[in-house]
Amino acid sequence: MTFSSNEVFKIRLRSITGIWLRHAVAFIRYWKFVITWVLVEPVIVLVAVGFGIGKLVNSVEGADSYAEFVTPGLIMGSAMFHALFETSWNAYNRIENDVYETALTAPITVVEVTLGDVLWAVTRSIMTTIGVASVAVAFGWLDGWLAFGILIPSAMVGVLFGTMGFLFSAIAPHTTFLTIVFTLIATPLYFFSGSFFPLSTLPDWVEPIAWLMPLTPGVHIARGFALGHLDITHLWAAVYMIGLTIVMWPLVIYLLKRRLVK
Amino acid sequence: MSEQSESDRHQHKNALAVSLIEANNLYRSYRNIAAVDGISFRVETGETYGLLGPNGAGKTTTMRMLSGLTPVDSGTLRVAGIDVVQDSRSVREIMGVVTQHDGLDAGLTVYQNLFLYGFLIGLSKSSAQKRTHEVLEFFNLRDRSKANVYELSGGMKRRLAIARSMMSSPTVIVLDEPSTGLDPQSRNRVWEELAILKESGVTVVLSTHYMEEAATLCDRLSIMDRGKILDEGTPDQMILRYAPKEVAQIRVAPGSLRRVRDYLNKHEIPFREVGALLSVTGDRGANPDISELNGITGVKASYRAGNLEDVFLTLTGRELRDG
Numbered sequence: 001m002t003f004s005s006n007e008v009f010k011i012r013l014r015s016i017t018g019i020w021l022r023h024a025v026a027f028i029r030y031w032k033f034v035i036t037w038v039l040v041e042p043v044i045v046l047v048a049v050g051f052g053i054g055k056l057v058n059s060v061e062g063a064d065s066y067a068e069f070v071t072p073g074l075i076m077g078s079a080m081f082h083a084l085f086e087t088s089w090n091a092y093n094r095i096e097n098d099v100y101e102t103a104l105t106a107p108i109t110v111v112e113v114t115l116g117d118v119l120w121a122v123t124r125s126i127m128t129t130i131g132v133a134s135v136a137v138a139f140g141w142l143d144g145w146l147a148f149g150i151l152i153p154s155a156m157v158g159v160l161f162g163t164m165g166f167l168f169s170a171i172a173p174h175t176t177f178l179t180i181v182f183t184l185i186a187t188p189l190y191f192f193s194g195s196f197f198p199l200s201t202l203p204d205w206v207e208p209i210a211w212l213m214p215l216t217p218g219v220h221i222a223r224g225f226a227l228g229h230l231d232i233t234h235l236w237a238a239v240y241m242i243g244l245t246i247v248m249w250p251l252v253i254y255l256l257k258r259r260l261v262k
Numbered sequence: 263m264s265e266q267s268e269s270d271r272h273q274h275k276n277a278l279a280v281s282l283i284e285a286n287n288l289y290r291s292y293r294n295i296a297a298v299d300g301i302s303f304r305v306e307t308g309e310t311y312g313l314l315g316p317n318g319a320g321k322t323t324t325m326r327m328l329s330g331l332t333p334v335d336s337g338t339l340r341v342a343g344i345d346v347v348q349d350s351r352s353v354r355e356i357m358g359v360v361t362q363h364d365g366l367d368a369g370l371t372v373y374q375n376l377f378l379y380g381f382l383i384g385l386s387k388s389s390a391q392k393r394t395h396e397v398l399e400f401f402n403l404r405d406r407s408k409a410n411v412y413e414l415s416g417g418m419k420r421r422l423a424i425a426r427s428m429m430s431s432p433t434v435i436v437l438d439e440p441s442t443g444l445d446p447q448s449r450n451r452v453w454e455e456l457a458i459l460k461e462s463g464v465t466v467v468l469s470t471h472y473m474e475e476a477a478t479l480c481d482r483l484s485i486m487d488r489g490k491i492l493d494e495g496t497p498d499q500m501i502l503r504y505a506p507k508e509v510a511q512i513r514v515a516p517g518s519l520r521r522v523r524d525y526l527n528k529h530e531i532p533f534r535e536v537g538a539l540l541s542v543t544g545d546r547g548a549n550p551d552i553s554e555l556n557g558i559t560g561v562k563a564s565y566r567a568g569n570l571e572d573v574f575l576t577l578t579g580r581e582l583r584d585g
Contacts, residue, residue: 018382025378026369102365105329106383107354261333
């Protein structure tokens with residue numbers, strides 16, 4: 001049930017892009033509905049928080065305004081939601097509706113299917129990042145060439161949470177089970193990863209825990225790019241995210257094989 | 263693939279005059295219950311081979327093992343000389359697979375279901391397009407190509423699933439219960455198309471619990487029950503071997519059912535009951551006299567030739583449709 005040498009060393013690019021293309025085509029067919037989540041919803045939050053709460057907050061460390069501080073955090077939160085949703089909720093439906101089973105009747109492997117899905121999760125993270133960031137630029141809350149660097153943590157968040165989502169879809173007995181992905185994972189991370197306020201404002205004993213949360217390094221890196229200040233801590237944050245992804249990967253493959261190849 | 267096994271494969275082919283599928287002692291269990299309990303069979307190139315048995319006989323597990331969708335616990339399984347356990351991917355390069363529930367992508371159109379599958383298996387964009395048009399044509403789905411999957415009838419869905427399995431121009435297709443759940447008209451259509459595919463040289467392996475389907479399509483079949491293959495042969499051979507020449511079927515009005523039962527029991531004539539229909543098979547070949555029954559009101563007797571249903575009954579003591 002672990003990796004066979006065939007699967008790891010003979011990964012075919014076409015199998016991965018084939019899966020990706022399927023998702024892209026299905027996405028485009030229903031873009032009018034999905035776009036509300038890619039763009040409309042996060043922009044509403046951005047505007048409400050930037051203009052509304054921004055008026056009440058005088059200064060935040062390192063940023064000229066609260067809106068500038070919160071923008072990279074909201075972008076990463078949106079990137080996380082999209083990747084996580086794709087491989088938990090959507091992937092669960094693909095398991096139940098035999099989309100993966102059909103894919104596996106083709107000469108492709110579980111590893112390739114998973115890679116294709118994660119690639120699509122990353123694509124969604126990047127889409128929402130570009131959308132929300134463009135609006136933030138229009139408001140003057142994001143500027144400078146360095147801001148393009150936000151695409152890097154956005155992709156990393158996509159890979160990390162795209163991988164993580166499978167931990168739930170692969171074991172979910174029903175869709176209601178997936179509720180916990182959002183109530184226990186996504187929502188707490190959205191608020192306690194330094195998106196809305198600096199982690200230093202948390203009680204002393206909570207702060208180190210918040211730093212270990214998987215979205216925190218993404219927000220940290222994104223804010224580094226947004227505010228034009230990068231140092232060695234951003235590199236460590238990247239290493240931490242990559243490490244988390246690598247640790248989760250074999251478990252995801254094990255669980256998916258147990259679910260799909262039976 | 264090492265040189266050693268390459269030459270093995272070659273010798274193997276020469277020695278045995280090419281069986282396309284060779285399954286030996288296949289075994290697969292779920293929670294210590296054997297779903298497939300040591301079955302062996304061969305399928306020759308170009309033939310249509312069927313696994314006939316009730317639900318739960320192990321047919322689906324066998325079909326899934328052929329393409330590597332279900333792991334093999336023990337035994338050996340080769341398709342075109344390729345070891346399925348070692349390299350199921352290479353097997354799927356030459357095999358089309360139709361799973362039991364069609365596995366169509368509801369988020370896509372008919373055309374997209376085919377084209378994207380073609381792209382997934384490695385066809386270039388232009389050859390995937392070309393092949394999509396070919397199979398749409400063959401399966402008469404061209405005018406439905408822009409339709410959503412959920413708009414299709416059950417028969418069209420099944421034909422689309424078979425069409426998809428043909429995207430790779432496979433040498434063998436494996437179909438798990440290709441006509442289950444279809445109305446008679448759609449079923450005939452599926453059968454017709456499978457017959458044409460066979461004629462074009464495609465080897466067909468199918469599982470079914472319809473004896474008509476097995477009798478109509480299969481060159482050879484095996485009777486499967488409780489994870490085991492009970493016997494194997496052409497449909498005619500099997501009927502000759504296990505079925506009575508003639509079976510009397512008695513349609514009985516509910517009010518007279520008891521009298522008919524009593525009569526048959528009194529004369530020690532074996533029979534079986536499916537709803538209000540009694541089948542009297544007698545011993546093999548023997549034709550018990552039941553003419554007296556015609557005197558009872560609401561009784562209608564007729565005779566039919568023995569069929570695969572009777573074969574299954576003889577081999578297992580149960581009805582095929584009992585499951």
